[in-house]
Amino acid sequence: xxxxxxxxxxxxxxxxxxxxxxxxxxxxxxxxxxxxxxxxxxxxxxxxxxxxxxxxxxxxxxxxxxxxxxxxxxxxxxxxxxxxxxxxxxxxxxxxxxxxxxxxxxxxxxxxxxxxxxxxxxxxxxxxxxxxxxxxxxxxxxxxxxxxxxxxxxxxxxxxxxxxxxxxxxxxxxxxxxxxxxxxxxxxxxxxxxxxxxxxxxxxxxxxxxxxxxxxxxxxxx
Numbered sequence: 001x002x003x004x005x006x007x008x009x010x011x012x013x014x015x016x017x018x019x020x021x022x023x024x025x026x027x028x029x030x031x032x033x034x035x036x037x038x039x040x041x042x043x044x045x046x047x048x049x050x051x052x053x054x055x056x057x058x059x060x061x062x063x064x065x066x067x068x069x070x071x072x073x074x075x076x077x078x079x080x081x082x083x084x085x086x087x088x089x090x091x092x093x094x095x096x097x098x099x100x101x102x103x104x105x106x107x108x109x110x111x112x113x114x115x116x117x118x119x120x121x122x123x124x125x126x127x128x129x130x131x132x133x134x135x136x137x138x139x140x141x142x143x144x145x146x147x148x149x150x151x152x153x154x155x156x157x158x159x160x161x162x163x164x165x166x167x168x169x170x171x172x173x174x175x176x177x178x179x180x181x182x183x184x185x186x187x188x189x190x191x192x193x194x195x196x197x198x199x200x201x202x203x204x205x206x207x208x209x210x211x212x213x214x215x216x217x218x219x220x221x222x
Contacts, residue, residue, distance in 0.1 A: 004008035004045065005054045008036045008086060012128075015078025023078055033082040037089045047093040048100075053131055055083055055090075059128030063211030070205050073117065076210075080124035087127060094132070101132045102221040108136030111169045115162035118190060118210075122158060125210040126217060142173040149181050156217065159203070161190040171201040178202055186215055187218060196210035205213045 010016070011033040014024050018034035031039075040050055062079045065071045082210040105126050109119050116138050127133040134152070136144055145157055157177065161170045170212070174186055187201045198206035207213045 002045070004036060004040050005050065007031075008033060008040065008050065008054040008210055011036060012055060012079055012082045012086065013061050015075060015082050015220070017078070017082045033086045037086040041089055044188045047090045047098065050086065051090060051099060052118040055086055055128055059083055059125055060211075060214075062179070063125055063209070063214060067209045067211050069150070074123060077166055080121065080128070083124065083128045089127050102130045103132070104152045104155040104206065105131045105158060105217060106134045106136065106145065106152065107140065107156050107160070108140030109160045110166055110173055111209065113161050113163055113166035113169070113192075114138045115160070118162065119158075119160035122160070122189065122210045122213050123136065125214050126158075129214045129218060131217060131221075142176045145173060145177060146180065149177070149184055156185045156187065156220065158189070159186045160188075161193060164192045169193055171197075174201045174203050187216065189213065 014027065014030040016024060016027045016030065018032035019030065021032055021205055030172070037050060041047065059079070062071070062076060068074050090099065094101055107119055107123050118136070123133045123135045134148060136148070150157060157186060159170050159173060161167050170188060173198055173217055174188070177184060186203045187205045187207070188198055192207060195206050205216050207216065
């Protein structure tokens with residue numbers, strides 16, 4: 001059992017999606033996250049164990065490597081795709097309630113901004129950390145975030161902006177959400193965003209990389 005979980009962990013860490021995937025070259029022709037996750041479930045391994053002992057640790061390793069510039073966005077995207085392949089098998093168990101998730105994370109790029117790679121990386125990392133993620137996409141209005149808070153009380157909000165011009169909209173969104181939902185935790189990030197700006201607009205947390213967001217969310221869940 002441990003060997004199978006270790007294999008899944010390795011596939012996610014190094015971005016081995018399935019047997020057909022040529023990446024990474026040194027794992028060519030081997031089973032990937034797809035085949036191994038199916039095999040683990042077929043052999044009766046608890047889906048929660050797959051999440052807790054393979055996917056979450058793997059994405060933790062990936063996040064730390066990314067933070068240290070040991071890997072870059074392309075490798076991280078491959079790991080996230082491998083993780084997503086495994087999660088496709090596990091999602092029915094989340095829906096049935098057999099596997100409990102840590103909470104709901106609603107993420108989107110703020111109004112006027114159409115950039116989504118950084119935001120998608122955060123979404124994938126957070127999902128790999130055991131959270132339900134609602135990815136609202138780009139150019140998301142304050143009203144849409146408010147609608148999600150109403151629909152999912154206790155959810156945590158993540159805002160992304162990649163342009164200095166749209167940072168203003170980020171500030172407005174934080175202000176309006178905090179006025180109406182003062183207890184809601186709001187995380188912000190993006191290339192021009194800083195800790196100073198986070199404090200200035202009244203957001204709860206800023207991270208320069210996805211792993212920081214995951215670590216903060218896990219503290220909230222503990």
